Amino acid sequence: MLAQIARGIGSLLFPSVCPSCRRPVESGPRDPLCAACLRTLPRCRFPGGKLRHVDGTVSPFLYKGVCRDLVLALKYQGRTSLVPFLADRMAEEVVRHLGLPPAERILPVPLHPTRLRERTFNQAELLARALADRMEIPCEGDLLIRCRPTRPQAELTRDERSRNVRGAFDLRSGAGLKGSRLLLVDDILTTGATAEACAALLKKAGARSVWVVTAARD
Ligand SMILES: [Zn+2]
Structure with a gap:
Protein backbone atom coordinates (compact mmCIF):
# COMPACT_ATOMS: atom_id res chain seq x y z
CA MET A 1 0.00 0.00 0.00
CA LEU A 2 2.77 2.45 1.01
CA ALA A 3 4.76 1.50 -2.05
CA GLN A 4 1.70 2.15 -4.22
CA ILE A 5 1.20 5.60 -2.65
CA ALA A 6 4.91 6.40 -3.11
CA ARG A 7 4.68 5.42 -6.78
CA GLY A 8 1.56 7.55 -7.19
CA ILE A 9 3.34 10.58 -5.71
CA GLY A 10 6.39 9.84 -7.85
CA SER A 11 4.34 9.94 -11.03
CA LEU A 12 2.93 13.36 -10.01
CA LEU A 13 6.35 14.84 -9.21
CA PHE A 14 8.17 13.42 -12.22
CA PRO A 15 6.63 13.63 -15.69
CA SER A 16 6.45 10.34 -17.55
CA VAL A 17 9.81 9.28 -19.00
CA CYS A 18 10.40 6.59 -21.57
CA PRO A 19 11.38 3.42 -19.66
CA SER A 20 14.05 2.65 -22.27
CA CYS A 21 15.83 5.91 -23.23
CA ARG A 22 14.60 8.05 -20.26
CA ARG A 23 13.46 10.92 -22.50
CA PRO A 24 10.11 12.55 -21.62
CA VAL A 25 7.14 10.86 -23.26
CA GLU A 26 4.70 13.10 -25.12
CA SER A 27 2.21 10.47 -26.23
CA GLY A 28 -1.02 9.39 -24.55
CA PRO A 29 -1.34 7.17 -21.47
CA ARG A 30 -1.69 3.98 -23.56
CA ASP A 31 1.64 4.66 -25.27
CA PRO A 32 4.18 4.54 -22.46
CA LEU A 33 7.25 4.64 -24.75
CA CYS A 34 8.68 7.51 -26.75
CA ALA A 35 7.92 7.31 -30.49
CA ALA A 36 11.54 6.39 -31.37
CA CYS A 37 11.67 3.44 -28.96
CA LEU A 38 8.15 2.37 -29.95
CA ARG A 39 9.38 1.92 -33.53
CA THR A 40 12.28 -0.30 -32.42
CA LEU A 41 10.24 -2.66 -30.23
CA PRO A 42 11.25 -6.15 -31.41
CA ARG A 43 8.01 -7.79 -32.56
CA CYS A 44 7.52 -11.55 -32.37
CA ARG A 45 5.39 -12.59 -35.33
CA PHE A 46 5.00 -16.33 -34.85
CA PRO A 47 3.55 -18.41 -32.04
CA GLY A 48 5.92 -20.81 -30.27
CA GLY A 49 5.47 -24.54 -30.81
CA LYS A 50 4.22 -27.23 -28.50
CA LEU A 51 6.21 -28.18 -25.41
CA ARG A 52 5.58 -31.37 -23.46
CA HIS A 53 2.52 -30.06 -21.58
CA VAL A 54 2.08 -26.58 -23.08
CA ASP A 55 0.07 -26.64 -26.32
CA GLY A 56 1.67 -23.50 -27.71
CA THR A 57 2.92 -20.03 -26.75
CA VAL A 58 2.00 -16.53 -27.91
CA SER A 59 4.06 -13.38 -27.25
CA PRO A 60 3.87 -10.02 -29.04
CA PHE A 61 7.55 -9.15 -28.44
CA LEU A 62 11.02 -10.63 -28.26
CA TYR A 63 12.77 -10.19 -24.92
CA LYS A 64 15.62 -7.92 -25.99
CA GLY A 65 16.43 -4.25 -26.56
CA VAL A 66 13.60 -1.83 -25.77
CA CYS A 67 11.27 -4.68 -24.79
CA ARG A 68 13.68 -5.91 -22.14
CA ASP A 69 13.77 -2.38 -20.67
CA LEU A 70 9.95 -2.35 -20.60
CA VAL A 71 9.61 -5.66 -18.78
CA LEU A 72 12.34 -4.77 -16.27
CA ALA A 73 10.72 -1.36 -15.60
CA LEU A 74 7.41 -3.10 -14.92
CA LYS A 75 8.88 -5.82 -12.74
CA TYR A 76 11.53 -3.99 -10.73
CA GLN A 77 10.56 -0.30 -10.86
CA GLY A 78 6.83 -0.85 -10.44
CA ARG A 79 5.94 0.85 -13.75
CA THR A 80 2.47 -0.69 -13.72
CA SER A 81 1.33 1.96 -16.22
CA LEU A 82 2.97 -0.32 -18.83
CA VAL A 83 0.37 -3.04 -18.23
CA PRO A 84 -2.44 -1.69 -20.50
CA PHE A 85 0.01 -1.23 -23.39
CA LEU A 86 1.45 -4.74 -23.04
CA ALA A 87 -1.99 -6.31 -22.50
CA ASP A 88 -3.32 -4.65 -25.67
CA ARG A 89 -0.49 -6.17 -27.74
CA MET A 90 -0.88 -9.57 -26.02
CA ALA A 91 -4.64 -9.56 -26.72
CA GLU A 92 -4.05 -8.77 -30.42
CA GLU A 93 -1.63 -11.72 -30.76
CA VAL A 94 -3.93 -14.12 -28.89
CA ALA A 128 -3.59 -11.65 -16.80
CA ARG A 129 -6.33 -9.42 -15.36
CA ALA A 130 -5.88 -6.80 -18.08
CA LEU A 131 -5.93 -9.52 -20.76
CA ALA A 132 -9.04 -11.12 -19.20
CA ASP A 133 -10.83 -7.72 -19.28
CA ARG A 134 -10.03 -7.29 -22.95
CA MET A 135 -11.26 -10.79 -23.84
CA GLU A 136 -14.17 -10.86 -21.39
CA ILE A 137 -12.98 -14.16 -19.94
CA PRO A 138 -12.74 -14.82 -16.18
CA CYS A 139 -9.28 -14.49 -14.61
CA GLU A 140 -8.59 -16.76 -11.67
CA GLY A 141 -5.63 -15.51 -9.66
CA ASP A 142 -5.88 -18.01 -6.82
CA LEU A 143 -6.22 -21.27 -8.74
CA LEU A 144 -2.50 -21.97 -9.08
CA ILE A 145 -0.48 -21.71 -5.89
CA ARG A 146 3.28 -21.27 -5.51
CA CYS A 147 3.85 -23.54 -2.55
CA ARG A 148 7.65 -23.35 -2.38
CA PRO A 149 9.92 -20.30 -2.84
CA THR A 150 12.30 -20.64 -5.79
CA ARG A 151 15.42 -18.82 -6.95
CA PRO A 152 14.89 -16.30 -9.78
CA GLN A 153 15.02 -18.33 -13.04
CA ALA A 154 17.20 -15.62 -14.66
CA GLU A 155 20.11 -16.61 -12.37
CA LEU A 156 20.08 -20.25 -13.45
CA THR A 157 21.17 -22.45 -16.35
CA ARG A 158 18.64 -24.31 -18.49
CA ASP A 159 18.93 -27.58 -16.53
CA GLU A 160 18.82 -25.82 -13.19
CA ARG A 161 15.60 -24.03 -14.19
CA SER A 162 13.48 -27.19 -14.47
CA ARG A 163 14.89 -28.48 -11.18
CA ASN A 164 14.23 -25.08 -9.55
CA VAL A 165 10.48 -25.12 -10.32
CA ARG A 166 9.90 -28.86 -9.79
CA GLY A 167 7.23 -29.24 -7.09
CA ALA A 168 7.05 -25.45 -6.69
CA PHE A 169 3.37 -25.21 -7.71
CA ASP A 170 0.11 -26.66 -6.53
CA LEU A 171 -3.56 -26.33 -7.47
CA ARG A 172 -6.38 -25.11 -5.26
CA SER A 173 -8.62 -28.08 -4.51
CA GLY A 174 -11.89 -28.26 -6.41
CA ALA A 175 -10.49 -26.27 -9.32
CA GLY A 176 -12.92 -28.06 -11.68
CA LEU A 177 -10.67 -28.00 -14.75
CA LYS A 178 -11.94 -31.10 -16.55
CA GLY A 179 -12.13 -30.47 -20.30
CA SER A 180 -11.32 -26.74 -19.98
CA ARG A 181 -9.21 -24.66 -22.31
CA LEU A 182 -6.83 -22.38 -20.38
CA LEU A 183 -4.53 -19.44 -21.02
CA LEU A 184 -1.59 -19.23 -18.64
CA VAL A 185 -0.08 -15.73 -18.40
CA ASP A 186 3.44 -14.68 -17.41
CA ASP A 187 5.66 -11.67 -18.16
CA ILE A 188 8.42 -13.50 -20.06
CA LEU A 189 9.03 -16.95 -21.51
CA THR A 190 12.63 -18.17 -21.64
CA THR A 191 13.19 -21.93 -21.37
CA GLY A 192 9.50 -22.55 -20.63
CA ALA A 193 10.35 -24.49 -17.44
CA THR A 194 7.92 -22.48 -15.28
CA ALA A 195 5.13 -22.72 -17.86
CA GLU A 196 5.71 -26.48 -18.21
CA ALA A 197 5.60 -27.03 -14.44
CA CYS A 198 2.24 -25.21 -14.26
CA ALA A 199 0.82 -26.83 -17.41
CA ALA A 200 1.73 -30.33 -16.15
CA LEU A 201 -0.39 -29.74 -13.04
CA LEU A 202 -3.28 -28.27 -15.04
CA LYS A 203 -3.30 -31.14 -17.52
CA LYS A 204 -3.14 -33.69 -14.68
CA ALA A 205 -6.25 -31.98 -13.25
CA GLY A 206 -8.04 -32.55 -16.58
CA ALA A 207 -7.43 -29.36 -18.59
CA ARG A 208 -7.91 -30.00 -22.32
CA SER A 209 -5.44 -27.36 -23.49
CA VAL A 210 -3.00 -24.90 -21.95
CA TRP A 211 -1.67 -22.07 -24.10
CA VAL A 212 0.89 -19.71 -22.61
CA VAL A 213 0.73 -15.97 -23.24
CA THR A 214 3.63 -13.73 -22.26
CA ALA A 215 4.52 -10.10 -23.00
CA ALA A 216 7.86 -11.26 -24.41
CA ARG A 217 9.87 -14.37 -25.15
CA ASP A 218 13.53 -15.19 -25.65
ZN1 LIG B 1 12.53 6.02 -25.66
Missing part, protein backbone atom coordinates in the same frame (compact mmCIF):
# COMPACT_ATOMS: atom_id res chain seq x y z
CA VAL A 95 -6.89 -13.24 -31.12
CA ARG A 96 -4.73 -13.49 -34.24
CA HIS A 97 -3.53 -17.00 -33.39
CA LEU A 98 -6.32 -18.52 -31.29
CA GLY A 99 -9.46 -16.61 -32.28
CA LEU A 100 -12.10 -15.45 -29.85
CA PRO A 101 -12.78 -16.72 -27.25
CA PRO A 102 -9.30 -18.29 -27.01
CA ALA A 103 -10.04 -20.10 -23.72
CA GLU A 104 -12.56 -20.41 -20.92
CA ARG A 105 -10.28 -19.21 -18.13
CA ILE A 106 -7.12 -17.12 -17.74
CA LEU A 107 -4.62 -17.91 -14.99
CA PRO A 108 -1.51 -15.96 -14.01
CA VAL A 109 1.70 -17.73 -12.98
CA PRO A 110 1.66 -17.07 -9.21
CA LEU A 111 4.41 -15.55 -7.09
CA HIS A 112 5.34 -17.08 -3.75
CA PRO A 113 3.65 -15.08 -0.93
CA THR A 114 7.07 -13.95 0.40
CA ARG A 115 8.10 -12.58 -3.02
CA LEU A 116 4.66 -10.98 -3.42
CA ARG A 117 5.09 -9.13 -0.12
CA GLU A 118 8.51 -7.82 -1.22
CA ARG A 119 7.35 -6.68 -4.67
CA THR A 120 3.79 -5.68 -3.57
CA PHE A 121 2.34 -6.88 -6.90
CA ASN A 122 2.55 -9.85 -9.24
CA GLN A 123 3.25 -8.55 -12.75
CA ALA A 124 1.88 -11.79 -14.27
CA GLU A 125 -1.41 -11.28 -12.44
CA LEU A 126 -1.69 -7.62 -13.56
CA LEU A 127 -1.15 -8.73 -17.17
Whole structure:
Protein backbone atom coordinates (compact mmCIF):
# COMPACT_ATOMS: atom_id res chain seq x y z
CA MET A 1 0.00 0.00 0.00
CA LEU A 2 2.77 2.45 1.01
CA ALA A 3 4.76 1.50 -2.05
CA GLN A 4 1.70 2.15 -4.22
CA ILE A 5 1.20 5.60 -2.65
CA ALA A 6 4.91 6.40 -3.11
CA ARG A 7 4.68 5.42 -6.78
CA GLY A 8 1.56 7.55 -7.19
CA ILE A 9 3.34 10.58 -5.71
CA GLY A 10 6.39 9.84 -7.85
CA SER A 11 4.34 9.94 -11.03
CA LEU A 12 2.93 13.36 -10.01
CA LEU A 13 6.35 14.84 -9.21
CA PHE A 14 8.17 13.42 -12.22
CA PRO A 15 6.63 13.63 -15.69
CA SER A 16 6.45 10.34 -17.55
CA VAL A 17 9.81 9.28 -19.00
CA CYS A 18 10.40 6.59 -21.57
CA PRO A 19 11.38 3.42 -19.66
CA SER A 20 14.05 2.65 -22.27
CA CYS A 21 15.83 5.91 -23.23
CA ARG A 22 14.60 8.05 -20.26
CA ARG A 23 13.46 10.92 -22.50
CA PRO A 24 10.11 12.55 -21.62
CA VAL A 25 7.14 10.86 -23.26
CA GLU A 26 4.70 13.10 -25.12
CA SER A 27 2.21 10.47 -26.23
CA GLY A 28 -1.02 9.39 -24.55
CA PRO A 29 -1.34 7.17 -21.47
CA ARG A 30 -1.69 3.98 -23.56
CA ASP A 31 1.64 4.66 -25.27
CA PRO A 32 4.18 4.54 -22.46
CA LEU A 33 7.25 4.64 -24.75
CA CYS A 34 8.68 7.51 -26.75
CA ALA A 35 7.92 7.31 -30.49
CA ALA A 36 11.54 6.39 -31.37
CA CYS A 37 11.67 3.44 -28.96
CA LEU A 38 8.15 2.37 -29.95
CA ARG A 39 9.38 1.92 -33.53
CA THR A 40 12.28 -0.30 -32.42
CA LEU A 41 10.24 -2.66 -30.23
CA PRO A 42 11.25 -6.15 -31.41
CA ARG A 43 8.01 -7.79 -32.56
CA CYS A 44 7.52 -11.55 -32.37
CA ARG A 45 5.39 -12.59 -35.33
CA PHE A 46 5.00 -16.33 -34.85
CA PRO A 47 3.55 -18.41 -32.04
CA GLY A 48 5.92 -20.81 -30.27
CA GLY A 49 5.47 -24.54 -30.81
CA LYS A 50 4.22 -27.23 -28.50
CA LEU A 51 6.21 -28.18 -25.41
CA ARG A 52 5.58 -31.37 -23.46
CA HIS A 53 2.52 -30.06 -21.58
CA VAL A 54 2.08 -26.58 -23.08
CA ASP A 55 0.07 -26.64 -26.32
CA GLY A 56 1.67 -23.50 -27.71
CA THR A 57 2.92 -20.03 -26.75
CA VAL A 58 2.00 -16.53 -27.91
CA SER A 59 4.06 -13.38 -27.25
CA PRO A 60 3.87 -10.02 -29.04
CA PHE A 61 7.55 -9.15 -28.44
CA LEU A 62 11.02 -10.63 -28.26
CA TYR A 63 12.77 -10.19 -24.92
CA LYS A 64 15.62 -7.92 -25.99
CA GLY A 65 16.43 -4.25 -26.56
CA VAL A 66 13.60 -1.83 -25.77
CA CYS A 67 11.27 -4.68 -24.79
CA ARG A 68 13.68 -5.91 -22.14
CA ASP A 69 13.77 -2.38 -20.67
CA LEU A 70 9.95 -2.35 -20.60
CA VAL A 71 9.61 -5.66 -18.78
CA LEU A 72 12.34 -4.77 -16.27
CA ALA A 73 10.72 -1.36 -15.60
CA LEU A 74 7.41 -3.10 -14.92
CA LYS A 75 8.88 -5.82 -12.74
CA TYR A 76 11.53 -3.99 -10.73
CA GLN A 77 10.56 -0.30 -10.86
CA GLY A 78 6.83 -0.85 -10.44
CA ARG A 79 5.94 0.85 -13.75
CA THR A 80 2.47 -0.69 -13.72
CA SER A 81 1.33 1.96 -16.22
CA LEU A 82 2.97 -0.32 -18.83
CA VAL A 83 0.37 -3.04 -18.23
CA PRO A 84 -2.44 -1.69 -20.50
CA PHE A 85 0.01 -1.23 -23.39
CA LEU A 86 1.45 -4.74 -23.04
CA ALA A 87 -1.99 -6.31 -22.50
CA ASP A 88 -3.32 -4.65 -25.67
CA ARG A 89 -0.49 -6.17 -27.74
CA MET A 90 -0.88 -9.57 -26.02
CA ALA A 91 -4.64 -9.56 -26.72
CA GLU A 92 -4.05 -8.77 -30.42
CA GLU A 93 -1.63 -11.72 -30.76
CA VAL A 94 -3.93 -14.12 -28.89
CA VAL A 95 -6.89 -13.24 -31.12
CA ARG A 96 -4.73 -13.49 -34.24
CA HIS A 97 -3.53 -17.00 -33.39
CA LEU A 98 -6.32 -18.52 -31.29
CA GLY A 99 -9.46 -16.61 -32.28
CA LEU A 100 -12.10 -15.45 -29.85
CA PRO A 101 -12.78 -16.72 -27.25
CA PRO A 102 -9.30 -18.29 -27.01
CA ALA A 103 -10.04 -20.10 -23.72
CA GLU A 104 -12.56 -20.41 -20.92
CA ARG A 105 -10.28 -19.21 -18.13
CA ILE A 106 -7.12 -17.12 -17.74
CA LEU A 107 -4.62 -17.91 -14.99
CA PRO A 108 -1.51 -15.96 -14.01
CA VAL A 109 1.70 -17.73 -12.98
CA PRO A 110 1.66 -17.07 -9.21
CA LEU A 111 4.41 -15.55 -7.09
CA HIS A 112 5.34 -17.08 -3.75
CA PRO A 113 3.65 -15.08 -0.93
CA THR A 114 7.07 -13.95 0.40
CA ARG A 115 8.10 -12.58 -3.02
CA LEU A 116 4.66 -10.98 -3.42
CA ARG A 117 5.09 -9.13 -0.12
CA GLU A 118 8.51 -7.82 -1.22
CA ARG A 119 7.35 -6.68 -4.67
CA THR A 120 3.79 -5.68 -3.57
CA PHE A 121 2.34 -6.88 -6.90
CA ASN A 122 2.55 -9.85 -9.24
CA GLN A 123 3.25 -8.55 -12.75
CA ALA A 124 1.88 -11.79 -14.27
CA GLU A 125 -1.41 -11.28 -12.44
CA LEU A 126 -1.69 -7.62 -13.56
CA LEU A 127 -1.15 -8.73 -17.17
CA ALA A 128 -3.59 -11.65 -16.80
CA ARG A 129 -6.33 -9.42 -15.36
CA ALA A 130 -5.88 -6.80 -18.08
CA LEU A 131 -5.93 -9.52 -20.76
CA ALA A 132 -9.04 -11.12 -19.20
CA ASP A 133 -10.83 -7.72 -19.28
CA ARG A 134 -10.03 -7.29 -22.95
CA MET A 135 -11.26 -10.79 -23.84
CA GLU A 136 -14.17 -10.86 -21.39
CA ILE A 137 -12.98 -14.16 -19.94
CA PRO A 138 -12.74 -14.82 -16.18
CA CYS A 139 -9.28 -14.49 -14.61
CA GLU A 140 -8.59 -16.76 -11.67
CA GLY A 141 -5.63 -15.51 -9.66
CA ASP A 142 -5.88 -18.01 -6.82
CA LEU A 143 -6.22 -21.27 -8.74
CA LEU A 144 -2.50 -21.97 -9.08
CA ILE A 145 -0.48 -21.71 -5.89
CA ARG A 146 3.28 -21.27 -5.51
CA CYS A 147 3.85 -23.54 -2.55
CA ARG A 148 7.65 -23.35 -2.38
CA PRO A 149 9.92 -20.30 -2.84
CA THR A 150 12.30 -20.64 -5.79
CA ARG A 151 15.42 -18.82 -6.95
CA PRO A 152 14.89 -16.30 -9.78
CA GLN A 153 15.02 -18.33 -13.04
CA ALA A 154 17.20 -15.62 -14.66
CA GLU A 155 20.11 -16.61 -12.37
CA LEU A 156 20.08 -20.25 -13.45
CA THR A 157 21.17 -22.45 -16.35
CA ARG A 158 18.64 -24.31 -18.49
CA ASP A 159 18.93 -27.58 -16.53
CA GLU A 160 18.82 -25.82 -13.19
CA ARG A 161 15.60 -24.03 -14.19
CA SER A 162 13.48 -27.19 -14.47
CA ARG A 163 14.89 -28.48 -11.18
CA ASN A 164 14.23 -25.08 -9.55
CA VAL A 165 10.48 -25.12 -10.32
CA ARG A 166 9.90 -28.86 -9.79
CA GLY A 167 7.23 -29.24 -7.09
CA ALA A 168 7.05 -25.45 -6.69
CA PHE A 169 3.37 -25.21 -7.71
CA ASP A 170 0.11 -26.66 -6.53
CA LEU A 171 -3.56 -26.33 -7.47
CA ARG A 172 -6.38 -25.11 -5.26
CA SER A 173 -8.62 -28.08 -4.51
CA GLY A 174 -11.89 -28.26 -6.41
CA ALA A 175 -10.49 -26.27 -9.32
CA GLY A 176 -12.92 -28.06 -11.68
CA LEU A 177 -10.67 -28.00 -14.75
CA LYS A 178 -11.94 -31.10 -16.55
CA GLY A 179 -12.13 -30.47 -20.30
CA SER A 180 -11.32 -26.74 -19.98
CA ARG A 181 -9.21 -24.66 -22.31
CA LEU A 182 -6.83 -22.38 -20.38
CA LEU A 183 -4.53 -19.44 -21.02
CA LEU A 184 -1.59 -19.23 -18.64
CA VAL A 185 -0.08 -15.73 -18.40
CA ASP A 186 3.44 -14.68 -17.41
CA ASP A 187 5.66 -11.67 -18.16
CA ILE A 188 8.42 -13.50 -20.06
CA LEU A 189 9.03 -16.95 -21.51
CA THR A 190 12.63 -18.17 -21.64
CA THR A 191 13.19 -21.93 -21.37
CA GLY A 192 9.50 -22.55 -20.63
CA ALA A 193 10.35 -24.49 -17.44
CA THR A 194 7.92 -22.48 -15.28
CA ALA A 195 5.13 -22.72 -17.86
CA GLU A 196 5.71 -26.48 -18.21
CA ALA A 197 5.60 -27.03 -14.44
CA CYS A 198 2.24 -25.21 -14.26
CA ALA A 199 0.82 -26.83 -17.41
CA ALA A 200 1.73 -30.33 -16.15
CA LEU A 201 -0.39 -29.74 -13.04
CA LEU A 202 -3.28 -28.27 -15.04
CA LYS A 203 -3.30 -31.14 -17.52
CA LYS A 204 -3.14 -33.69 -14.68
CA ALA A 205 -6.25 -31.98 -13.25
CA GLY A 206 -8.04 -32.55 -16.58
CA ALA A 207 -7.43 -29.36 -18.59
CA ARG A 208 -7.91 -30.00 -22.32
CA SER A 209 -5.44 -27.36 -23.49
CA VAL A 210 -3.00 -24.90 -21.95
CA TRP A 211 -1.67 -22.07 -24.10
CA VAL A 212 0.89 -19.71 -22.61
CA VAL A 213 0.73 -15.97 -23.24
CA THR A 214 3.63 -13.73 -22.26
CA ALA A 215 4.52 -10.10 -23.00
CA ALA A 216 7.86 -11.26 -24.41
CA ARG A 217 9.87 -14.37 -25.15
CA ASP A 218 13.53 -15.19 -25.65
ZN1 LIG B 1 12.53 6.02 -25.66
